[in-house]
Amino acid sequence: MHSEASDAEFDHDVSVLAASRPFQVVLDFTTGLLTPSGGSFVRRLSDMASAYEDQEVVKRMLASGDDPVIYKSYCADVPHEPGHLAFLTTIITPGTVGSEFFMTKGHHHYRDSAELYLAMSGEGLMIMESHEGDFVQQELVPSALVYVPPGWAHRTVNTGSGRLTFMAAYFGDAGHDYASMESMGGFSIRVHRGDDGPQLRPSTSRDRVEGPR
Numbered sequence: 001m002h003s004e005a006s007d008a009e010f011d012h013d014v015s016v017l018a019a020s021r022p023f024q025v026v027l028d029f030t031t032g033l034l035t036p037s038g039g040s041f042v043r044r045l046s047d048m049a050s051a052y053e054d055q056e057v058v059k060r061m062l063a064s065g066d067d068p069v070i071y072k073s074y075c076a077d078v079p080h081e082p083g084h085l086a087f088l089t090t091i092i093t094p095g096t097v098g099s100e101f102f103m104t105k106g107h108h109h110y111r112d113s114a115e116l117y118l119a120m121s122g123e124g125l126m127i128m129e130s131h132e133g134d135f136v137q138q139e140l141v142p143s144a145l146v147y148v149p150p151g152w153a154h155r156t157v158n159t160g161s162g163r164l165t166f167m168a169a170y171f172g173d174a175g176h177d178y179a180s181m182e183s184m185g186g187f188s189i190r191v192h193r194g195d196d197g198p199q200l201r202p203s204t205s206r207d208r209v210e211g212p213r
């Protein structure tokens with residue numbers, strides 16, 4: 001089963017209570033904490049080194065022991081099973097790798113299904129790409145809700161000077177497919193720090209994967 005290995009971070013010991021009875025958790029809109037949470041995971045630069053465009057900078061940072069936490073997620077105590085609605089919060093640290101803003105790995109869902117994002121604090125962008133290669137960006141500012149239709153890969157980028165926090169809810173059996181975007185060389189557009197704010201530029205990583213034409 002494809003989803004089991006790549007969804008390891010999202011899995012946790014779900015309590016019998018949470019799985020079968022209504023429950024309540026508290027979202028802290030400033031810190032992004034979900035309390036109580038059923039587990040958490042962290043992604044450092046070394047966990048997603050290939051996601052960034054400037055591989056020279058990545059190598060230099062890691063070689064000098066600079067391996068920042070790019071983001072942390074807190075998962076609700078909900079089983080990853082059909083019929084359930086899984087949700088989690090994510091807190092992206094501010095920063096860049098070269099000029100490219102810190103961001104999530106980004107993924108498709110194995111089962112093409114919708115997802116709902118709620119921005120809680122900070123400033124960012126959500127970039128989304130369909131199977132057909134259509135690209136859409138949406139701003140993430142506090143209280144913004146972004147609807148991701150089935151089939152759209154999604155990545156979140158912190159373009160601000162503080163942390164970006166948001167919550168996302170998705171179908172329990174959606175599964176997380178990171179490989180499909182990775183195998184194409186990532187998203188077609190990247191978000192860099194420009195002189196006047198975030199700048200969206202075509203990614204050069206796709207050329208690396210496709211080779212010279």
Ligand code: PAN
Nearest residue numbers: 073088090104105106107168170
């Ligand atoms: C989000 C993401 C979360 C971390 O909850 O999983 O922000 O990003 P990556 O999974 O791309 O590392 C979501 O879209 N869940 O489906």
Ligand code: ZN
Nearest residue numbers: 107115154170
């Ligand atoms: Zn998702």
